[in-house]
Amino acid sequence: MTVFEVFRQERKGQPFAHAGSVEAPDAAFADAWAREQYGRRGESAALWLVPRGSIHAITDWADEFDLKYRRVDGYSIKARLKEARERALGPAAESR
Amino acid sequence: MDARTQEFLAYVQDGGQVEATDWLPEEYRQKLIKFIEMHGNSELMGVLPEREWILKAPTLQRKLALTAKVQDEVGHAQLIYRVAEDLGKPREEIFADLLSGKAKFHNVFHYPTKSWGDVGVIAWLVDAAAIISQKALLKCSYAPYARIMKKICWEESFHILHGRDVILAMMTGTDSQRALVQEALDRWWAPLMQFHGNPIPRDEDPMWLWRIKSQGNEEARQQFLEGYVPQIWELGLTVPDPNLRRGDDGVWTYSEPDWDELKSVVTGHGPRSQERLAFRARFLEQEKWVRDTVLAA
Numbered sequence: 001m002t003v004f005e006v007f008r009q010e011r012k013g014q015p016f017a018h019a020g021s022v023e024a025p026d027a028a029f030a031d032a033w034a035r036e037q038y039g040r041r042g043e044s045a046a047l048w049l050v051p052r053g054s055i056h057a058i059t060d061w062a063d064e065f066d067l068k069y070r071r072v073d074g075y076s077i078k079a080r081l082k083e084a085r086e087r088a089l090g091p092a093a094e095s096r
Numbered sequence: 097m098d099a100r101t102q103e104f105l106a107y108v109q110d111g112g113q114v115e116a117t118d119w120l121p122e123e124y125r126q127k128l129i130k131f132i133e134m135h136g137n138s139e140l141m142g143v144l145p146e147r148e149w150i151l152k153a154p155t156l157q158r159k160l161a162l163t164a165k166v167q168d169e170v171g172h173a174q175l176i177y178r179v180a181e182d183l184g185k186p187r188e189e190i191f192a193d194l195l196s197g198k199a200k201f202h203n204v205f206h207y208p209t210k211s212w213g214d215v216g217v218i219a220w221l222v223d224a225a226a227i228i229s230q231k232a233l234l235k236c237s238y239a240p241y242a243r244i245m246k247k248i249c250w251e252e253s254f255h256i257l258h259g260r261d262v263i264l265a266m267m268t269g270t271d272s273q274r275a276l277v278q279e280a281l282d283r284w285w286a287p288l289m290q291f292h293g294n295p296i297p298r299d300e301d302p303m304w305l306w307r308i309k310s311q312g313n314e315e316a317r318q319q320f321l322e323g324y325v326p327q328i329w330e331l332g333l334t335v336p337d338p339n340l341r342r343g344d345d346g347v348w349t350y351s352e353p354d355w356d357e358l359k360s361v362v363t364g365h366g367p368r369s370q371e372r373l374a375f376r377a378r379f380l381e382q383e384k385w386v387r388d389t390v391l392a393a
Contacts, residue, residue, distance in 0.1 A: 001391065003182075020244045021178055025390055037171055038247070057117065 004030040005055065007048040008038055016048050108237035108307045116182050116240050124306050128238055129183050130199075131308050136176035137194050137201040143169045144372045145209045145218060154212060161258050165219070168251045175244045182240065195377050197364045202226075204287045206366025213273075213280035216266060219259025221284065224324055225291045227252045228316050229309075237307035267331050274332075281328070282336045289337075289350065290358040292316040321348040 001023050008019040019038055024030035030049050038044055068074030097105070101121040107114075114120065120128075143166045150166065153159040177187055193199040204222050209215060230249050236242040266273040298304040298312030311319075321340075325348070328335055339351045364370065 018243065019247065020175055020240070021182070023178065023181065029390060033174075037174060040171075041251075043247075043250070059117070 001025055002030070003052040004034070004049040005052055006034050006038055007050065008044045009046045009048075010044065012045045014045075016046070021052070022049075105306070109305075111235075111307075113237055113239040113242065125183055127302055127306055128241070128308060129180055129185050131303055132176055132180045132183070132241060133185065133190055133193070134200050134202075136173050136180060136190070137199055138205060139169050139173035139176060141194075141201040141372055141376065142205045144375060145205060145207070145368075146215060148209060149212065149215045152212070153215075158262070162215070165255055165258060168255070172248050172251070175248065176241075179238075179241050179244060191380060195373055195380075197373070200362045203290055203358055203361045203366070204284075205372070206361045206369045207283070207287055208368050210283070211276045211280060212262075213266065213276035213278075214283065216259055216262035216277060217280040217284045219255055220263050221259070221281075221288055221324060221328075222291075223252055223255045223259055225288055225316075225320050227256065228319050228323075229292065232309060232311045232316065235307075235310040263331070267333075278333055281333055285336050286354060286357070287361075288320075289317070289353040290355070290361075292320065294355050294358075318348055321350070322346070 002025070003021050003023050004027075005021050006019045007016040009016045022030050022033045022037065024033055027049065034047050034049055038047055100119075101123075104114075104119075104121055104124070108124075146162060146169075147166055150159060150162050153162050177190060180190060181187055190199065194201070204218070204225075209218065227249060230245055230252060233245045234242055234249065236245070263277060266277050293313040295314035295317070296312075298309075298315070301309070301312060303309040304312060322342075325335060325340065325342075337351050339349060342348050360366070361369070364373070
């Protein structure tokens with residue numbers, strides 16, 4: 001028996017989201033059971049059945065090199081902006 | 097409790113959800129299996145009282161609707177058992193424990209259905225009580241269980257509507273039809289009040305501790321009373337509890353439910369417990385060839 005993960009698309013154009021799984025001896029049985037359990041009322045536009053063993057999952061995210069500069073949260077401009085504004089209004093500004 | 101378990105507990109108590117592939121503390125896994133197995137068993141056993149009425153339904157349309165509902169509930173059992181299997185309990189073992197009485201199913205499915213009025217009360221109020229528990233599971237710390245609950249709640253909302261329609265048809269019918277509904281409500285009120293379990297504080301409930309459930313027993317019962325007693329009253333029905341009232345603070349008071357009856361019923365001593373388990377055992381045996389054929393495919 002193989003566990004097939006079921007991904008369901010509610011309407012055309014929407015992403016497929018994991019909905020559950022069915023256990024079946026082969027793809028033909030998995031097809032029949034997934035139709036019955038996830039599409040009987042027309043609640044799905046499409047289903048993807050993926051044998052669990054075929055899923056390559058990634059859950060660990062190493063960040064040894066501190067790649068924050070590639071993201072929005074890598075920039076904390078608040079303090080610097082404050083300093084720059086004060087500086088612009090301070091003695092340096094008067095002497096201009 | 098070791099540091100890793102402590103960290104896990106803090107994570108789920110903070111609203112975190114985990115996946116089947118994550119590390120789970122053994123105690124959490126066991127509690128989950130017990131809870132999910134009981135839920136699956138209740139779906140599977142819960143179709144039996146209604147199944148008895150498919151052949152006796154008053155119209156073809158009711159017959160079809162009831163059949164569809166029974167099909168849905170068995171489908172829910174399939175989805176739920178799948179989650180329990182992934183947690184490590186094979187389906188054969190789940191069935192064996194159900195039949196031997198080691199595993200339980202909900203109290204309301206141990207009672208007889210005497211008239212079509214019972215079918216209406218079950219489909220409306222028993223399903224209403226169940227959907228309150230199930231909606232709270234949408235936030236379960238175990239994400240695969242929470243995800244299938246979306247589909248289950250979606251189908252349950254149709255079941256409640258079906259039940260309400262059955263009740264409304266009878267309440268707008270003859271006096272004897274109205275009497276059937278009232279009699280059924282009288283029979284079902286005690287089991288309904290026991291349904292959400294004894295009012296232990298949620299902090300003492302291990303299912304709340306691990307955030308398998310997201311609300312306490314009494315919170316669920318209060319929600320049921322607040323939502324449905326006014327609906328019962330507006331139809332001219334009487335709730336068979338002289339102490340039932342809503343306080344100014346919005347909290348309902350009621351006669352103490354019979355917790356001994358609840359305990360006795362869910363441990364297999366209800367009026368129909370053994371009969372329904374024997375029925376399930378017979379069908380498992382009778383359909384064994386289908387499972388054998390599929391496994392040999």
